[in-house]
Amino acid sequence: MTETALAPSAASRPAPPPPLAMLAELTHRCPLACPYCSNPLELTRKAAELDTTQWTEIFAQAAELGVLQLHLSGGEPLSRRDLEPLVRAARAVDLYVNLITSGIGLTERRLDALEAAGLDHVQLSLQGVDADSADEIGGYRGGFVRKMQAARWLAARGIPLTLNAVMHRRNLDRLEATIALAVEMGARRLEVATVQFHGWASLNRAALMPTRAQSERAAAVVREARARLKGVLAIDYVPADHHADFPKACMGGWGSTGLNVTPDGTVLPCHAAQTLPGLRFERAPATPLGRIWCDSPAFQAYRGTDWMQAPCRTCERKTKDFGGCRCQAMAMTGDPAATDPVCIRSPHREALTARAERDAGGTAALVYREGCG
Amino acid sequence: MSLADHHRPRLLRGVRVKRDRVRGVDVLLAPERVLRLDPVGCAILAETDGERSFADIVAALAARFDAPPARIAADARTFLQTLIDRRIAEAR
Numbered sequence: 241m242t243e244t245a246l247a248p249s250a251a252s253r254p255a256p257p258p259p260l261a262m263l264a265e266l267t268h269r270c271p272l273a274c275p276y277c278s279n280p281l282e283l284t285r286k287a288a289e290l291d292t293t294q295w296t297e298i299f300a301q302a303a304e305l306g307v308l309q310l311h312l313s314g315g316e317p318l319s320r321r322d323l324e325p326l327v328r329a330a331r332a333v334d335l336y337v338n339l340i341t342s343g344i345g346l347t348e349r350r351l352d353a354l355e356a357a358g359l360d361h362v363q364l365s366l367q368g369v370d371a372d373s374a375d376e377i378g379g380y381r382g383g384f385v386r387k388m389q390a391a392r393w394l395a396a397r398g399i400p401l402t403l404n405a406v407m408h409r410r411n412l413d414r415l416e417a418t419i420a421l422a423v424e425m426g427a428r429r430l431e432v433a434t435v436q437f438h439g440w441a442s443l444n445r446a447a448l449m450p451t452r453a454q455s456e457r458a459a460a461v462v463r464e465a466r467a468r469l470k471g472v473l474a475i476d477y478v479p480a481d482h483h484a485d486f487p488k489a490c491m492g493g494w495g496s497t498g499l500n501v502t503p504d505g506t507v508l509p510c511h512a513a514q515t516l517p518g519l520r521f522e523r524a525p526a527t528p529l530g531r532i533w534c535d536s537p538a539f540q541a542y543r544g545t546d547w548m549q550a551p552c553r554t555c556e557r558k559t560k561d562f563g564g565c566r567c568q569a570m571a572m573t574g575d576p577a578a579t580d581p582v583c584i585r586s587p588h589r590e591a592l593t594a595r596a597e598r599d600a601g602g603t604a605a606l607v608y609r610e611g612c613g
Numbered sequence: 614m615s616l617a618d619h620h621r622p623r624l625l626r627g628v629r630v631k632r633d634r635v636r637g638v639d640v641l642l643a644p645e646r647v648l649r650l651d652p653v654g655c656a657i658l659a660e661t662d663g664e665r666s667f668a669d670i671v672a673a674l675a676a677r678f679d680a681p682p683a684r685i686a687a688d689a690r691t692f693l694q695t696l697i698d699r700r701i702a703e704a705r
């Protein structure tokens with residue numbers, strides 16, 4: 241058994257290894273308004289969304305290309321009236337189907353239909369551990385109560401559940417309660433993900449940036465909980481970038497393991513790729529997914545290691561982290577091909593740390609995500 | 614929970630083994646996980662049905678591969694225990 245052994249180690253033109261996973265942003269519509277939403281600042285409107293037939297075609301193209309896992313995401317995927325037939329279409333081509341949802345919009349009848357359509361797994365987002373804090377972050381009164389109801393419906397049916405908790409300065413001190421809630425809900429897995437400052441979160445750095453002390457404490461809490469809850473709850477922890485020495489391999493390496501499709505069919509190497517200059521992204525299903533994956537210049541731009549500059553170019557870690565996140569490099573240095581400024585070998589690391597520490601001491605009010613009809 | 618001889622292990626709901634025709638390998642699909650299975654892993658999971666005990670599984674594999682039961686037991690235990698710890702399988 242070798243985990244991620246299917247992931248390639250380096251770029252290999254002309255035929256890159258196929259992707260393992262696809263994230264389908266079915267819609268940007270969402271009843272919530274989380275200030276860290278990873279959707280782009282410019283949201284796609286309902287009228288521009290792909291229809292059922294087009295998504296069905298994309299799922300078939302994905303399976304043919306080698307995608308094994310499909311993540312149905314948004315916005316809120318339950319905003320799509322055709323979610324049930326979409327799940328059925330994905331299962332028909334033997335994809336593993338994961339639904340990423342806030343739970344808002346779920347009813348018992350819809351859940352029964354989703355289960356009958358073959359839904360494999362549900363990932364429920366958690367905005368906070370009580371109604372006051374959760375509804376404040378989600379910007380939606382009553383959201384927490386409805387989410388807890390959804391969790392009970394899932395548990396009653398035995399549908400495998402992962403709880404996805406986005407952590408930031410306002411809730412990181414309640415990590416123990418978050419873990420306890422995941423156990424209480426009967427979740428099998430918990431993702432403790434420190435907010436990534438892309439999308440709407442980039443407007444909320446000063447409101448949400450965790451402090452170093454918080455991050456260090458969180459790491460210790462996770463370590464203790466993992467040992468205590470072995471075989472009960474699996475915990476994945478994504479710490480704050482700038483409290484590490486080296487960056488994470490963004491998306492497992494650009495164009496290597498996964499791809500994102502936006503509501504209008506635009507195919508991206510990662511969800512923030514549209515913030516990078518000079519890249520033109522193609523649309524599925526009109527342009528087949530396989531052709532985009534293998535041939536499109538945008539997917540080749542930062543695939544592998546050929547595009548790297550110093551210090552990545554000669555670094556022994558370059559096939560481990562692939563130079564980190566392109567979008568972060570762009571945001572912090574203005575150069576999308578620069579070393580991720582999180583890396584201690586980047587000349588921008590000190591500035592990044594200083595800025596994060598300044599933001600962590602900030603007091604800004606939350607800027608909520610906008611709605612889109 | 615650690616796997617004992619009398620336990621009857623099984624994969625949890627939401628976990629599937631399938632042939633990946635594109636890559637020509639067998640894979641185990643679980644929430645947020647794709648594990649590539651080697652022939653030994655495949656053989657272990659083929660016996661892991663929630664009915665047979667771990668001792669039965671080891672005996673079947675030892676016969677099938679004509680290998681010493683102690684070694685098979687060690688390999689199968691490590692493999693299944695990892696899946697149990699990660700909430701991919703369970704032992705009852």
Ligand code: SF4
Pocket residue numbers: 270271272273274276277278279314315316342365609
């Ligand atoms: S992060 Fe919040 S606002 Fe954005 S899609 Fe998810 S639930 Fe909706």
Ligand code: SF4
Pocket residue numbers: 486487551552553555556557558559561562563564579580583584585586
């Ligand atoms: S220099 Fe580049 S390749 Fe090396 S650790 Fe830093 S980001 Fe990774």
